[in-house]
Amino acid sequence: MIYYYAGSFDPITFAHIDFFKTLSDRLHAEDKLWIGVMNEAEKEYMAPLENRVDMINDAMITKVKCESDEFMCFEQSTNAYKFLQDSGYKETEITVCVGDDEWGKICSGKWVNWDLLLKHYEFLVVDRNYTNENRPMPKGITPKVNFISGVENVAISSTQIRDILSRNPDCHYDDLKGLISHQTFRYIKNNELYWQNGNDYADQEKKFLADYEKKKKENNWSEPSVTTDVLAYNGDEILLIRRKNFPYRNYWCLVGGFMEKSDADLNYGAAREFKEETTLEIEPSKFHQIKAYGHDFDPRMKIVDVAFSVRVPKNMMKKAIGSDDAAEARWFNINDLPNLGFHHKQIIEDWKNGNE
Numbered sequence: 001m002i003y004y005y006a007g008s009f010d011p012i013t014f015a016h017i018d019f020f021k022t023l024s025d026r027l028h029a030e031d032k033l034w035i036g037v038m039n040e041a042e043k044e045y046m047a048p049l050e051n052r053v054d055m056i057n058d059a060m061i062t063k064v065k066c067e068s069d070e071f072m073c074f075e076q077s078t079n080a081y082k083f084l085q086d087s088g089y090k091e092t093e094i095t096v097c098v099g100d101d102e103w104g105k106i107c108s109g110k111w112v113n114w115d116l117l118l119k120h121y122e123f124l125v126v127d128r129n130y131t132n133e134n135r136p137m138p139k140g141i142t143p144k145v146n147f148i149s150g151v152e153n154v155a156i157s158s159t160q161i162r163d164i165l166s167r168n169p170d171c172h173y174d175d176l177k178g179l180i181s182h183q184t185f186r187y188i189k190n191n192e193l194y195w196q197n198g199n200d201y202a203d204q205e206k207k208f209l210a211d212y213e214k215k216k217k218e219n220n221w222s223e224p225s226v227t228t229d230v231l232a233y234n235g236d237e238i239l240l241i242r243r244k245n246f247p248y249r250n251y252w253c254l255v256g257g258f259m260e261k262s263d264a265d266l267n268y269g270a271a272r273e274f275k276e277e278t279t280l281e282i283e284p285s286k287f288h289q290i291k292a293y294g295h296d297f298d299p300r301m302k303i304v305d306v307a308f309s310v311r312v313p314k315n316m317m318k319k320a321i322g323s324d325d326a327a328e329a330r331w332f333n334i335n336d337l338p339n340l341g342f343h344h345k346q347i348i349e350d351w352k353n354g355n356e
Contacts, residue, residue, distance in 0.1 A: 002089055003027070003124070005097040006036035006080055008158065010045050011188060012055045013180055015099075015156040019126055020064045020071075022148065023097060027070055035060070036076035036083065046162055047193045049075055055184055063181060081113035084121065097124045100135075103145075107136040118143040165194035167338035169250035170201070195242065195250045195327075205299075208246040212300050224294070224302040228270040229256035229344065231290065231309045231351050232278070234317055236334050238348065241277050241326035247299050248341030252332075254348075256305070257325065270308045277326040280319060286310050290351050297343035307347045 003023050009016060023033055035056055039049045047055075056073045060066045076083055084094055096117065098106065103125045106114045115138070122144040127135070135147065161179050165171055165188070173185045180188075192198045215221070231254055232239040240252040255277045263269035267284035275281045290307040297303070312320075322328040332338065334348070 001028070001031045002034055002087075002094045003031065003097055004034045004036065004080075004084065004094055006038055006076055006083075008038050008043070008045060009052045009056055010047055010158050011052070011161060011180060011194070012059050012184055013156045013158055013161060014178065017059055017063050017181065019097075019099070020060060020066070022126070023124075024064055024066050024070065031070075033066065033071040035071060035073045036080075037073065039075055039077050041077070051187075051191055051193060055187055058183060058187065059181065062183060079112040081117050081120075084117075091120045092122075095122045095124050097126075099126045100147075104136050107138045109138075114138075115141060122146075124148065162194060165196060167252070169195055169197045170339070171196060197250055201249075205246050205249070209299055216301065221301070224304050226259040226266075227256055227298075227303050227305045228259065228266060228273060229254045229305055229307045229342075229347060230270050230274045230287065231307065231347060232274065232280075232312050233309065233334075234312050234314055234331075237317070237331045238334050238337070239278065239312065239317075239320055239329060239331055240338070240340075241322055242328040242330075243341065244325055244327045250327075251341030252330075252338045253341045254307075254344045255326070266306050267308070270306075270310075274310070276324040277322065278320045278329050279323050280312065280316055282310055282312070282316075290347060290354065293343060293347075295343070305343075307350075309351055 003026070005019070005023065007016070020033070020035075027033060037049060037052050037056060039045065045052070053073055053075060060071050060073065061068070078086075080096065084091075084096075087094070103123070105111060106117065109115070111117065118138055118141045123146070125145060125147045127147040127149045137143075156179050161176060164175055164179075168175065173182055176185060188194060189196050189198060239255070241255055243249055243251055243253055255274050257273040257276070259266070259269045260272075263272060265284075266289070267287045270287045271282060271284040287308040287310045290309055293305045293307065294303075297305070317331060320329040320331070334352070337345075337348070
């Protein structure tokens with residue numbers, strides 16, 4: 001018998017590991033567990049396919065204690081029904097394994113070829129939310145399905161883990177303890193996945209700063225320089241960008257950058273930087289000064305920073321896209337902010353105090 005389980009594993013969690021342990025315990029001498037790592041063209045994944053396959057293989061051998069001849073982990077780019085039909089195995093030799101969340105999606109017709117899957121294959125469903133009275137069942141089809149329970153950690157989701165990782169580029173294992181294995185966390189850090197800074201981040205930044213110091217001398221850059229930062233908001237939502245470059249690479253920050261000679265004034269410079277990093281264009285007159293800062297918040301040089309606030313109309317909010325020096329732009333609730341770079345937490349606090 002082939003037990004088939006597919007998912008994105010972006011990343012692999014303790015829920016996946018516990019499920020695999022349950023499935024591996026069911027294997028008989030000739031049985032095999034197939035793990036399809038999905039890579040659908042229309043979906044965006046945070047970790048490259050090869051890294052997700054590596055994480056699965058590591059977990060299966062070290063955590064599930066599965067021998068290499070008992071399971072097969074592979075890249076899968078086609079939908080489940082097409083893949084199984086092309087596998088060369090009889091339909092009666094394959095059991096499709098899913099969690100109850102995916103079972104609900106299948107029964108409501110959200111999987112491609114969901115009806116053909118239910119008609120032709122037997123299912124094994126890990127049951128966490130349902131009872132005998134409220135389990136979803138497809139209309140017009142009587143599937144062959146068995147429900148199993150007692151699997152630990154089934155409530156853990158990859159989305160939950162990605163959110164934690166995305167909020168702090170310098171996560172520690174304690175931030176994710178109980179959600180992923182220490183081995184998986186170490187793999188993520190070593191490969192700088194999910195916007196995590198690697199163990200050599202400090203050395204990389206030190207080299208960047210040394211090179212930057214040389215450029216300052218070669219180009220006769222004067223100090224202090226002038227920058228603008230922009231606190232863009234709508235209600236309780238604040239727009240932040242993730243930095244591409246040192247310093248504070250991968251940290252969430254307010255939109256900002258250096259003034260240029262061509263900038264007519266500070267408001268114009270703030271509006272220009274805002275457009276460059278978010279693609280949103282707002283009139284310079286709409287930008288209002290919060291405060292000027294002159295302390296040592298930037299390791300590159302002495303800077304005088306003028307912070308601005310600007311209200312982004314609701315119909316423009318979803319149009320914000322990370323551009324230029326920004327790898328990503330995202331709206332956050334002001335009461336639930338990620339780990340911020342530079343002095344931007346202070347800017348937000350000063351703005352809040354001035355608006356109370």
